[in-house]
Amino acid sequence: MELPAGPDGALVAATRQIAAWAAGLPGLPPDDGSRYSIRRLTVAWNLESWGRSRHTAVAHRRDLSTYLDWCVRERLDPLDARPTDLSQFAVWRELGGGRAAKASTVARALASVSSWYTHLVANTDGRVARNPVAAVKRPAVNAHTSRTAGLTLDEVDLLLAQADAELANRTERWREAPTPARHARYLAALRNRALLRLLADLGLRISEALDRDLDDLTSNAGHRTLRFRAKGGDSRERPLPAHTLEALDEYLAARAAAVDRSVDPLSGPLFATTGSDGQLGRLAEPNVFVWLRALAKAAGIASAGRLSPHSLRHAFATGARQAGIPLEDVQDAMGHADPRTTRRYDRDRHNLDRDPAHELAKRRASRRTSPTASNGAA
Missing domain, CATH: 1.10.443.10 (Intergrase catalytic core)
Known part of the structure; x- marks a missing residue:
């Protein structure tokens, strides 16, 4: 893949790093040299993520690598995967996969793989016709709590x-x-x-x-x-x-x-x-x-x-x-x-101590003892 021209060294370095990663991914067709080969589209997909958030791009690479490794072990062509295959991948990640993953980790992995499939559907002229993750139920993640260790x-x-x-x-x-x-x-x-x-x-x-x-x-x-x-x-x-x-x-x-x-x-x-x-x-x-x-x-x-x-x-x-x-x-x-x-x-x-009941009670007591409240009661 040609590197982008210009003085932005960080972009050039990121492109090289992502291209090297994509070249080593298992289970994908060899790069045929075309602009829209699966591997080059995978580079473009991750580079787009990098442009928005380097942290997200790294997570996407890690999640896709894990998924493609699983596909190889399952003797599954990822370009022909169906929703049932992705459901099995989610179960494998949640219950085993070398180390059981939290629901939030599994949900993030499915989101990464779904993003990759969406990019391929939009750019392969039918070679990848659907996103198999779209029909997969994601693990429930409690949006009101966090597992991050807290600090007072x-x-x-x-x-x-x-x-x-x-x-x-x-x-x-x-x-x-x-x-x-x-x-x-x-x-x-x-x-x-x-x-x-x-x-x-x-x-x-x-x-x-x-x-x-x-x-x-x-x-x-x-x-x-x-x-x-x-x-x-x-x-x-x-x-x-x-x-x-x-x-x-x-x-x-x-x-x-x-x-x-x-x-x-x-x-x-x-x-x-x-x-x-x-x-x-x-x-x-x-x-x-x-x-x-x-x-x-x-x-x-x-x-x-x-x-x-x-x-x-x-x-x-x-x-x-x-x-x-x-x-x-x-x-x-x-x-x-x-x-x-x-x-x-x-x-x-x-x-x-932050419950609104405290403040409402204080205000109610204030109304009862204020001169206006007393006059009104008379």
Whole structure:
């Protein structure tokens, strides 16, 4: 497949990666060199997903690979699959498949495979005539609860304090003996603290944070802001609070000093890694999982082994609602199309202290004791 022309290195790299993945997929016809071969259409399908959300594109690749592996084991041509075959695949994923999957995982896998079939139906001139997933009943997923491990606001504060402590320790050790290795760990501690504050203060998805480049930092209406592409491909812009800016500015200043320049000319990923060859790379999501859980363990948080960056997003929604922020404002900040999704993120929504009965009783008592109520009764 020809690579797209132009200066967008990220797009070229993604196309190469996706093309290599598609070339190795089992159970599909060989690439015949035509523009609309199954494998090239599969590349185009995943690249479209990548343009909307890199996280979704990765999930699609993983789910389709699992499905096609299953087809090979079942001696099934995926291009001739029927709804009954997809139902069997769903059962295999839910009850076995090497490791039993949650209903939400099975539903996501079916959605990925369905998206792939829909793309083939639209582009193969009848070679794939129908989407067999369309007639398959999806597993029921409770839209009002979440299995993400939660964090209380006190626990978020403990995480933030632990990140500060680790940075102080790295700073002291680097100043005592300024070796390249210690300087790298100092820069990593600055970066990690800035990322943690960004996730805690803005409630971003981890992919939204890690996909950012330095030129996504900008200003608007007197605010320093971060522009990003949200889930679904929507372009968003959020203001950066002082707590986040303090950590970001310190990290970027140290990163610029390391290459003997000012912050303005810096380019590349916002949250970067440095390879052994000195080249900048993008911090990877699995590394954040490992670091966050280690940080939580050091902070004494009981659920440390189950935490994920998404736990901070849940804590953001809960904290905002506890602070009295209207649901619609929290919904807008989190980029949810449906307020029910925002409510699912609010861990405190079942708190009995928030029951409207309390406020109604207080107002009723106030009416009974007010002069107007007394005069009316006379």
